[in-house]
Amino acid sequence: MAVSSVAPIRVALGGRSYDIHIGDRLLDEAMSHARRFIAPYGDRPVPVVADINARHHHGARLADSLAAEGFSIAWFDVAPGEGSKSWAELERLTDWLLSLGVTRKDHVFALGGGVVGDLVGFACAITKRGCGFVQLPTTLLAQVDSSVGGKTAINTRAGKNLIGAFHQPSLVLIDTQTLATLPQREMRSGFAEVLKYGLLGDAEFFAWLESNGNNVLAREPAALHYAISSSVAMKARIVAADERETEDRRALLNLGHTFGHALEAETGFSDKLLHGEGVALGMVLAARYSARRGEIAQADAERAASAIAAAGLPAALAPLGMACTGADLVEHMRHDKKAEGATLPFLLLRAIGEAYVARDVDLADIAAFLDEELAR
Known part of the structure; x- marks a missing residue:
């Protein structure tokens, strides 16, 4: 049954x-x-x-x-x-x-x-x-x-x-x-998307994941069911409100994806970096860039990074060993389907559980930020 x-x-x-x-x-x-x-x-x-x-x-x-x-x-x-x-x-x-x-x-x-x-x-x-x-x-x-x-x-x-x-x-x-x-690496990759729901719009859920993430990854039935149903319920609400992403509501689901897709492209869409791993690292970068802009406390940005690292997901660029520059990664971003003319919206954070769409991001500044991250 x-x-x-x-x-x-x-x-x-x-x-x-x-x-x-x-x-x-x-x-x-x-x-x-x-x-x-x-x-x-x-x-x-x-x-x-x-x-x-x-x-x-x-x-x-x-x-x-x-x-x-x-x-x-x-x-x-x-x-x-x-x-x-x-x-x-x-x-x-x-x-x-x-x-x-x-x-x-x-x-x-x-x-x-x-x-x-x-x-x-x-x-x-x-x-x-x-x-x-x-x-x-x-x-x-x-x-x-x-x-x-x-x-x-x-x-x-x-x-x-x-x-x-x-x-x-x-x-x-x-x-x-x-x-x-499911191989554990694939399980962790999926967990990145679960963490995303907490980071973008539910601080309490994020805190629950910090405490119970190991149980989810261990496939403990009650924790797994709660994580999946909470994530799906949030996505269902967002999709119902903005099915075709014509407003900023559904765009919030792209948290971590602009950075993440660029990293996937740079690694050849290979198993060097799975999609969920790219999203996880993309969320770390979005949080740290938000802190760089003074929009989220540095401590909260590092809290997000720590939760991602604790799940066994990548939380830094250097270990990927990519022979690229920040400008190279930005060039991948220019092909992003969310690009609007010469600009590119970024999903950033004002707080844990509060994502927003920023349309005033200077891509040259993104390149400089990524160069700093590549050197960390």
């Missing part, structure tokens, strides 16, 4: 609203939750796009859930890593969906982390001008962040997530049991 939240968390978007279920064996119950999205397939196999590791660990449970009701699965395997968020993989996936005869009324299932979710979401946004999809996130990072909110994209030579679309899922099933097989 799955241990689920008392009620699903609702992302309230009118006709595009959907539920997020959180529990410890939800893949075993996938059919009961997703029945209306599976039933139209009839005798056709249900398309499931899966990270190959996620399929190895969790595919049988999902297949058994569907088989119990007479449904089979057509599997599409995706290699792990950011390299799969590419034009080539997008073409391969959309051709496969068309070969299956997927219609606009069908739903495709995404089993895996953020890479699979982003790829499937974008493919479904453009296949026959839009079909449905269901998120089955299997990493902490995907469960608390990328599976919710409808941002879908692939990477290009110019940068990360520059080609994409807003396309909301129809359902998100968060099975916390999938985290049992």
Whole structure:
């Protein structure tokens, strides 16, 4: 029997609203939750796009859930890593969906982390001008962040997530049991996004994470459920208020990402720096730069850095061993999709739990700051 939240968390978007279920064996119950999205397939196999590791660990449970009701699965395997968020993989996936005869009324299932979710979401946004999809996130990072909110994209030579679309899922099933097989480095990477929610808008949650972070990382059930549900509930509220990031509300979710994406680009979007690790270090840099501007107490900036370091996440640039300058990192930032003409908004902090969008940041000053950080 799955241990689920008392009620699903609702992302309230009118006709595009959907539920997020959180529990410890939800893949075993996938059919009961997703029945209306599976039933139209009839005798056709249900398309499931899966990270190959996620399929190895969790595919049988999902297949058994569907088989119990007479449904089979057509599997599409995706290699792990950011390299799969590419034009080539997008073409391969959309051709496969068309070969299956997927219609606009069908739903495709995404089993895996953020890479699979982003790829499937974008493919479904453009296949026959839009079909449905269901998120089955299997990493902490995907469960608390990328599976919710409808941002879908692939990477290009110019940068990360520059080609994409807003396309909301129809359902998100968060099975916390999938985290049992997650490597600890990936667990820490996802925890960075959990810390983000506290830093950007909930000082009490951040303080709870400082005290209970080790329990979350150890996958203690109650702590893990609380961390995930709190994070998802905050994101659901923000997305409902500002779905397409036309106001500053949803932009707050990008805390750490402008710095982080530049670091990911400089390290070649490789396993030298995972996405969550880049976000973690990006939040340290955002906090320290905020202190440099006199907007947050230096002690609070270092408190943020200490919490990130205590979770085993990178909190300094020098250990990355990057042969670059601050100007090199700023050049990566110029390709950021949030750029507005010649300016670039930065997510900074006035306090723990109070992020804001700054549009008066001098990129030359950012370069000088990063040079200082590279030399720390």
